[in-house]
Amino acid sequence: MNKLPEKAYKNLSFLNSPAARHIRILCEYEETRQRLLHERVRNTIVFFGSARTRSSEDAKAMQEEAQAALSASPDSPDAKLAARKADIAVRMSRYYDDARELSRRVTEWSVNRSEGREYVISSGGGPGIMEAANRGASEVEGGRSVGLGISLPFEQGVNQYVTEELAFEFHYFFTRKYWFLYTCKALVIFPGGFGTMDELFETLTLVQTGKIKKNLPIVLYGSDYWNNVVNVKAMAEFGTISPGDIDLFHVSNDVDDAFEFLTSRLG
Secondary structure, rough: OOOOOOHHHHHHHHOOOOOHHHHHHHHHHHHHHHHHHHOOOOEEEEEEEEEEEEHHHHHHHHHHHHHHHHHOOOHHHHHHHHOOOOOHHHHHHHHHHHHHHHHHHHHHHHHOOOOOOOEEEOOOOOOOOHHHHHHHHHHOOOOOOHHHHHHHOOOOOOOOOHHHEEEEEEHHHHHHHHHOOOOOEEEEEEOOOOHHHHHHHHHHHHHHOOOOOOOOEEEEEEEEHHHHHOEEEHHOOOOOHHHHHHHHEEEOEEEOHHHHHHHHHHO
């Protein structure tokens, strides 16, 4: 009996080839859509921010270890560098703690409402601010959260706090971004690097140009950071954006203010 040839949809060599790229893109769109529909996730509050931000507990432990190494070798360049990195980690850890608390409070608010939409926390599924957002949601009874992970050499899977049924792993950044924003009803952006800036400015562009037509409250969390890193007032003064574009987002510096802003606009 002759061996049956392999079916095209089981041919992994083909499916992983450049010729099948459009099929892989479609899979990242449709499989995600079907799973979100099955899990009844229609409205999300998205948290963006640095993957490098540590919790206060981890940052303090890192600092203690670095200080011990520096005391043992006060002239060591490596020890001095480690101490500087640890001091930065401690300073930035407030954003992890605040993201965790804000996520917890928003999830609790959503779960305990007698009627209206359910708002599910969504993050990139990785460490740092993403972990903090998923962690805060997991601390509420009945709380769920989405993790839209991305395959990167330095990140291994989604964090442990993502709801298992809502854990995703993307290859393409653009399909991942689509699913960040398609269900998004509010956005909170904590201090972050190039990836966070990419997500921030793409979202602002979509809102500014009317591609996103829904009301989308946007919070930039951490005034010290954002006022130093992004000078949108200067952009308006130079005429590269309209004066009204400054009002596309709300700058917040504490959990109470951010929580009030979000819940008052989500209703």
